Every structure is written in C-alpha cells, then in structure tokens.
Amino acid sequence: MSAVEYLDLLIKALLLAGVYAAMAVGMTVVYGVMKIVNLAHAGFLMLGAYFSFELFNRFHIDPVLGAVIALPVFFLFGMLVHWVLVRWLPKSDTPTLASLLLMFGFLLVLQNVGYAVWGNDDQSIFTPLTLSAVHLGDEISIPKVNLVVFAAAVFCMVVLQIVFHRSWFGRSMRALIQNPYAAQIVGVDDQRTSRLTFGLGTAFAGFAGALLGMLYSFSPDFGRPFLLRSFVIIVLGGLESVSGVALGAIVLAILETFSTVIPLPWYWHGWHTSYLPPSYQPVVPFVLLVLVLVIMPKGLAGMFNRKWKTA
Amino acid sequence: MAPFCSTSHQCAGFFVNSGPLSAVGRRLLKGELMRTHRNFASTSCYRTILLVLLLLAGTALYSAPAAAAVADDTITIGVVLPTTGSESKPGQYQKEGIELAIKQINDAGGIMVKSKGKKYKINEIFYDDSTDSKKSASLVERAMSSDNAIAVLGGYSTALGTAESVMADRYKTPWITTGAGATAIFGKGYQYAFGSLSPVALIGTTSAEFLGSLVDQGKLKKGLKVAMVVENTDHGTDYVNGFNEWTSKHKGYFDVVMNEKFELGATDFSSILQKVKNSHADIFLSDAHLPDYITMQRQYLQNGLHHQMISYGARGPEVNARQALGAGTDYIFAGIWWSNKLPYPQAKKFATDYKAFTGHDVDSWYAAPAYDAMRILAQAIEKAGSLDKTAIRDALKKAELKDSVLPGQKLKFSANGQAEYPFVITQNKPDNKVDIVYPKDAATGDPVAPIPNR
Numbered sequence: 001m002s003a004v005e006y007l008d009l010l011i012k013a014l015l016l017a018g019v020y021a022a023m024a025v026g027m028t029v030v031y032g033v034m035k036i037v038n039l040a041h042a043g044f045l046m047l048g049a050y051f052s053f054e055l056f057n058r059f060h061i062d063p064v065l066g067a068v069i070a071l072p073v074f075f076l077f078g079m080l081v082h083w084v085l086v087r088w089l090p091k092s093d094t095p096t097l098a099s100l101l102l103m104f105g106f107l108l109v110l111q112n113v114g115y116a117v118w119g120n121d122d123q124s125i126f127t128p129l130t131l132s133a134v135h136l137g138d139e140i141s142i143p144k145v146n147l148v149v150f151a152a153a154v155f156c157m158v159v160l161q162i163v164f165h166r167s168w169f170g171r172s173m174r175a176l177i178q179n180p181y182a183a184q185i186v187g188v189d190d191q192r193t194s195r196l197t198f199g200l201g202t203a204f205a206g207f208a209g210a211l212l213g214m215l216y217s218f219s220p221d222f223g224r225p226f227l228l229r230s231f232v233i234i235v236l237g238g239l240e241s242v243s244g245v246a247l248g249a250i251v252l253a254i255l256e257t258f259s260t261v262i263p264l265p266w267y268w269h270g271w272h273t274s275y276l277p278p279s280y281q282p283v284v285p286f287v288l289l290v291l292v293l294v295i296m297p298k299g300l301a302g303m304f305n306r307k308w309k310t311a
Numbered sequence: 312m313a314p315f316c317s318t319s320h321q322c323a324g325f326f327v328n329s330g331p332l333s334a335v336g337r338r339l340l341k342g343e344l345m346r347t348h349r350n351f352a353s354t355s356c357y358r359t360i361l362l363v364l365l366l367l368a369g370t371a372l373y374s375a376p377a378a379a380a381v382a383d384d385t386i387t388i389g390v391v392l393p394t395t396g397s398e399s400k401p402g403q404y405q406k407e408g409i410e411l412a413i414k415q416i417n418d419a420g421g422i423m424v425k426s427k428g429k430k431y432k433i434n435e436i437f438y439d440d441s442t443d444s445k446k447s448a449s450l451v452e453r454a455m456s457s458d459n460a461i462a463v464l465g466g467y468s469t470a471l472g473t474a475e476s477v478m479a480d481r482y483k484t485p486w487i488t489t490g491a492g493a494t495a496i497f498g499k500g501y502q503y504a505f506g507s508l509s510p511v512a513l514i515g516t517t518s519a520e521f522l523g524s525l526v527d528q529g530k531l532k533k534g535l536k537v538a539m540v541v542e543n544t545d546h547g548t549d550y551v552n553g554f555n556e557w558t559s560k561h562k563g564y565f566d567v568v569m570n571e572k573f574e575l576g577a578t579d580f581s582s583i584l585q586k587v588k589n590s591h592a593d594i595f596l597s598d599a600h601l602p603d604y605i606t607m608q609r610q611y612l613q614n615g616l617h618h619q620m621i622s623y624g625a626r627g628p629e630v631n632a633r634q635a636l637g638a639g640t641d642y643i644f645a646g647i648w649w650s651n652k653l654p655y656p657q658a659k660k661f662a663t664d665y666k667a668f669t670g671h672d673v674d675s676w677y678a679a680p681a682y683d684a685m686r687i688l689a690q691a692i693e694k695a696g697s698l699d700k701t702a703i704r705d706a707l708k709k710a711e712l713k714d715s716v717l718p719g720q721k722l723k724f725s726a727n728g729q730a731e732y733p734f735v736i737t738q739n740k741p742d743n744k745v746d747i748v749y750p751k752d753a754a755t756g757d758p759v760a761p762i763p764n765r
Binding site for chain 1: 394395396397399400403442540543571572573574576577578579581582583585586589601602605606609610612613614615631634635636637639
C-alpha cells in the first residue's frame with residue numbers, strides 16, 4: 001500500500017473515531033457520575049435513529065436537524081426514565097448487579113416497544129449526502145455523512161467539556177465523580193445532579209442514534225453491536241473522562257482499521273509477517289479491553305494524568 | 312405485644328421503645344432503624360419494578376402457543392422461527408408462507424391418513440425463537456417432546472438451523488429447515504433432518520455459471536480477476552466453495568485474486584475495501600446478510616469503487632436495500648431461491664394467494680421455500696398413510712412435489728436430506744426494476760454487463 005492509501009485509511013479511521021465517540025460519550029457521563037453501566041444505552045441509540053427516521057419520513061426534516069431536535073427530547077425522556085426507574089437504585093461507588101439488571105431489562109422493553117411500533121424491517125435514511133464523498137485526488141475519498149457525524153461528535157465533546165468546567169451543574173458532576181460523599185457534605189444535591197446527568201447521557205445517546213441512522217441501516221435490535229465498543233472506549237478513556245472518550249475512540253478506530261492492513265510480525269521457526277484476517281477484526285476491541293484492564297486500569301487518560309503529575 | 316409488626320414503623324417502635332436504652336440512644340436507634348426501613352422500602356420498590364420490567368420483557372420476548380390442545384381430528388405441526396431479533400423479517404415471511412400452506416390444506420379438508428381412515432386438519436404450534444440459537448434449539452425440543460408434534464418446520468438462517476438440527480434425530484421427529492442452506496447441517500448423517508433450501512454452494516456455482524455465460528456471449532472478457540469478500544459463516548464458506556468448484560472445472564474463465572472474510576454486523580469496511588481496490592479485480596463478489604450488504608455497498612460507493620460486475624450473494628433486490636441506497640443498488644446481481652417474476656403459473660398463483668392472505672406483496676424469496684416445505688410435508692404424511700414419525704420420515708425421503716413454486720418446478724430431497732433445485736439470478740435495473748437474467752428459460756430481461764460506471 002502507498003503512503004497516500006495509508007493516509008486515506010487514517011482519515012477514515014478518524015472519521016470512524018467520531019462515530020465511536022458520539023455513541024460512547026453519553027454512556028461515559030452516566031457511568032462517571034452514577035456508576036451505572038447503562039445497558040439501555042443501546043436502546044436509546046435505537047430510539048434516536050427511529051426518531052430521526054420519523055421526522056425525516058413524516059415531516060421531511062433533515063436528519064442532522066432531526067439529531068439536534070433529539071437532544072432536548074431525549075434529555076426530557078432521560079429525566080423521566082431516571083424519575084420512574086433509576087432513582088430507586090441503591091447508591092453505590094461501584095456498578096451494582098441491580099443496576100445492570102435494571103438497565104438490561106429496560107433495554108429489552110425498549111427493543112420490544114420498537115418491534116411493536118416499527119416492526120422488524122431494516123430501515124435507513126437516504127439523503128443526497130448518503131452516497132456522496134469529497135474526493136482528494138484519485139486515492140483519497142472522504143464520505144460527507146461521516147464528516148457530518150465527526151463534526152457533530154466534536155461539537156458534543158466540546159459542549160460537554162464546557163458544561164463540565166464552566167457551569168454549576170458541571171462542577172456538581174465532577175464533584176460527584178471525584179467523591180460522592182464529600183460532594184453531598186458540601187451541599188451538592190446528588191439526586192438532582194444524577195437526574196440531570198441521566199438526562200444528558202440519554203440526550204447524547206439519542207443524538208448519536210439519530211446520526212448513526214444516517215450511516216447504518218437499523219432495526220429495533222440496533223445499537224447492541226456498538227455497546228461493546230462503548231465499553232472499550234470508556235475503559236480505554238479512563239471511565240470518567242470526556243477527553244478520555246475522544247482518545248479511546250481514536251485508539252480503537254485506528255487499531256481496528258489498521259490491524260488488517262499492517263503486517264504483524266510473529267515467530268515460528270524464525271520471524272514471519274502476516275495480516276490479521278478481517279474476520280478477526282472484532283477481536284481487536286476484546287483484546288484491547290483485557291489489556292487496558294490489566295495494564296492500565298485507569299485508562300489512557302489516567303496514565304497521562306499520572307505522568308503529568310509526576311512531571 | 313403483637314407477634315408480627317404490620318408495618319416496619321411498628322417494628323422499629325417495638326424494638327426501640329421496649330429495650331433498655333437511654334432516651335438519646337432510643338432516638339438515635341429509632342432514626343437509624345427508620346433510615347434502614349426507608350432503604351428497605353426503596354429496595355423493595357426497586358425489586359418490584361425490576362420484577363415487573365423483567366416480566367414485561369419476558370412476556371414480549373416469549374411467544375407462547377395460542378393453544379396447545381389438540382383435538383382428535385388434528386395433527387400437530389411445530390413451527391419455530393424468529394419473528395423478533397435480527398432475523399425477524401425473513402422469519403416472519405417464512406411463518407406467513409407456512410401458514411398460507413396450512414390454511415390451503417385445511418380449507419381443502421385436511422390431510423388424508425389411510426390407517427386412520429379419515430382426514431386430519433393441521434394444528435400449528437408456533438414459537439418465536441427471538442433469533443437466539445439456544446432458545447431455538449430448546450423450542451424445537453419442546454415442540455417435539457412436550458407438544459408431541461409429528462414434525463417441526465423452521466430454522467431461518469444457518470446459525471439457528473444448525474442449532475435446531477440436532478433435535479430431529481434425538482426425538483426421531485422429522486424436521487424441515489426452511490431457511491438454513493449451508494451444507495454443513497446435512498453432512499452429519501442425520502436421518503430425520505431435511506431442508507427446503509437448495510445448498511448455498513449452488514449460489515456460488517450458479518453465479519459463476521452466469522458470469523461464464525456472459526463471457527461466452529462476449530459481454531465479458533475471459534480471464535477476469537475476481538475479488539471475493541464473504542461473511543465469516545458456513546453460508547459465506549459454501550458460497551466461495553461453490554464458485555471455486557465451477558472455476559476449477561472451467562479453467563481460464565476467472566482468476567480469484569482475493570478471498571477474505573468479514574464478521575457479521577461489522578461497522579466499518581474501509582480496510583477490506585482498500586484491499587479490494589488494491590487487488591485490481593474486475594469483478595467484486597460478496598456474500599452478506601442484509602445489514603452488512605447495505606453498509607458495505609454504501610462504503611463501496613463512497614470510496615468510488617467500480618467493477619464490471621458486482622454481487623452480494625443472495626442479497627440484491629431487497630426493497631429495504633433499495634430504499635437505503637437508491638440507485639446505488641442498480642445492476643447488482645443476486646442468486647436467489649425464488650423470485651416473484653418466475654413465469655410458472657403456480658408461482659404466480661402463490662404470489663396472488665400470499666397477497667390475499669397477508670395483505671402485502673411477496674417481495675422476497677423467503678416465503679416460497681417455507682410454503683413448499685409445508686406442502687411437501689403434507690404430501691409425505693398422506694403418502695405414509697399413518698401418523699408414525701418414522702413412516703413420515705421415510706415418505707419425505709421419497710416425496711416429490713411436482714407443482715413446486717420453486718425454480719425447476721420440482722421439490723425433492725437428495726440423499727442427505729437437502730433439497731437441490733436451480734437458483735435464479737436476478738439483476739437490479741434502474742427505477743427499482745428487477746429482472747431475472749439467468750437461466751434463459753426463466754429470464755424476464757437481458758443482463759447488463761459490464762455494468763456502467765456511476
């Protein structure tokens with residue numbers, strides 16, 4: 001492969017990282033503050049895709065605008081879910097079996113509601129952007145839809161970073177992430193902050209789902225393949241860090257993309273090189289998950305923070 | 312003092328008020344117990360909600376049969392297919408195909424069983440396996456054991472069919488898979504397992520034959536390079552084997568320069584498509600399920616790739632793919648088990664009856680093999696002349712459905728239990744048109760080859 005072809009793949013990997021970051025950021029926020037592994041995240045992604053699909057089909061609203069509309073709608077929906085279900089969960093510093101079961105049960109309910117409302121067809125959103133790409137010479141092509149999703153993911157991260165560092169709500173969230181007991185002692189309302197956080201996480205999930213609907217076909221089962229990658233990203237990124245999500249998404253996307261095109265060295269009666277077969281590509285997130293948990297349990301962001309502190 | 316406390320307030324009050332505690336200690340302990348009570352109450356509340364949620368989910372996922380009771384003049388047939396989960400759409404279509412056949416058989420009076428001297432109507436017991444192979448196998452087991460079905464139909468997709476197949480010989484009950492076409496299932500020597508889908512390997516063979524015919528017609532040149540990218544399943548493996556079998560017998564027609572597999576449900580095909588580009592192939596052949604077909608073809612077009620011919624195995628003419636990609640699916644050819652364009656009168660009648668029965672067009676191949684599976688089973692029961700499962704199995708081995716709606720118009724099972732009939736090759740044309748382009752005697756239009764660059 002030529003250098004230009006590698007550059008083309010690198011661009012596509014970064015765009016894929018945008019997709020991954022968009023889908024993982026909501027889950028990270030909820031985990032960071034509430035220590036809930038939100039398995040229903042996949043259901044919110046699916047609902048986001050259908051929300052955008054319905055707006056597009058019924059009212060001819062552009063899916064990008066649909067994704068923006070999804071933000072407040074899913075924020076309110078998330079707060080409702082918190083009020084009805086999540087607030088009853090016992091408080092804990094670590095993810096509990098109860099929270100896992102509750103969110104898994106809720107995912108099943110969401111999926112079955114999806115089947116009841118939309119049936120089991122694979123749906124998709126076809127716009128003039130769907131098949132178009134920006135071509136730079138003969139070798140480099142950048143799909144416009146992926147560019148839009150990438151821009152939206154960056155927008156999400158920036159907004160979240162601003163909210164985290166510039167608002168009272170963000171400070172409350174950070175306080176709860178760092179030490180929930182100390183945060184309550186100094187007057188942080190954990191129920192209110194948790195409710196708003198769950199709303200925010202759901203809003204980002206709905207937003208990401210609406211954007212993913214432009215890239216993939218979807219059915220009520222949509223979202224589950226992304227769940228594992230979301231786990232890997234938040235573990236890689238350091239479980240509670242927004243910038244870590246971006247870093248985790250980039251590392252995962254680059255490794256997935258390049259693992260099958262860069263020859264890997266191996267030893268058997270001498271050194272050899274061979275490509276990882278594309279059918280083994282799904283192994284990459286699993287291996288990454290195990291390695292990160294064993295070698296750097298605080299994730300990449302945690303490792304960098306430690307180095308900066310040492311320096 | 313009451314032996315039980317009707318409320319936990321009473322509980323707390325009992326322990327606190329009657330114990331040897333100071334007033335302050337009582338107040339503190341009472342407060343602590345109240346907090347414990349609140350935690351307990353919220354935990355109980357949470358548990359109740361969780362239980363309700365799980366019950367709701369369970370109820371939605373689990374489709375219990377409408378009525379398992381069997382009257383004296385009915386025969387129980389089990390049907391296990393996915394109507395939820397990722398394979399729900401083909402599963403639903405196959406269910407409809409089977410139910411149409413059952414309705415037609417019952418409307419005609421039922422199945423004559425000589426040894427009993429009377430006609431039996433069919434009582435269907437349906438289970439949704441939710442596209443879960445473990446659940447699928449256990450539901451087939453349930454149909455064969457608890458429900459005492461005399462035969463079971465089902466198993467859409469090779470993965471689910473493989474899981475179900477082990478039950479047939481264990482319970483000595485005839486089982487016909489309506490949706491698993493991989494040859495691996497039928498190479499294990501099962502005696503009670505049958506399949507109404509022609510082997511997937513034949514899609515590869517028929518695709519190669521079709522491309523070879525285009526070379527013979529002068530539409531394509533000899534010695535073209537082929538890149539193959541297939542799903543990492545028995546389905547994909549069989550497709551490649553079928554194609555390679557033909558090319559090994561017809562030297563010089565094609566040169567396979569790339570053969571890679573991908574995992575189902577992949578989110579990105581950039582690197583594999585880059586390899587396709589670098590292979591400088593003239594023909595691109597894939598074998599994929601619908602969601603992967605849509606994602607891969609979208610990225611294929613975004614990358615500006617073009618080949619003289621392109622195929623996704625059994626996928627191509629699906630309405631959902633055309634809605635997802637518009638003109639992006641034009642000229643893709645597919646090897647499929649059935650098409651509503653087949654010129655046979657019985658195929659046209661099936662399409663009309665299906666629409667009247669379900670209210671929608673038969674726009675894919677899924678329903679037809681299921682419809683014929685039920686019909687050949689009914690014929691075998693009648694031929695067996697008894698409700699003995701082994702006799703029905705023996706009759707199935709010899710059965711031949713002479714008015715089959717499938718290509719070739721005959722359905723019979725080969726020695727290993729799998730049906731073998733020709734595939735039809737369709738090609739998508741502009742304006743949502745689909746033509747059968749191969750074989751010639753069933754063709755509704757000419758193949759476009761090489762396909763124009765978009």
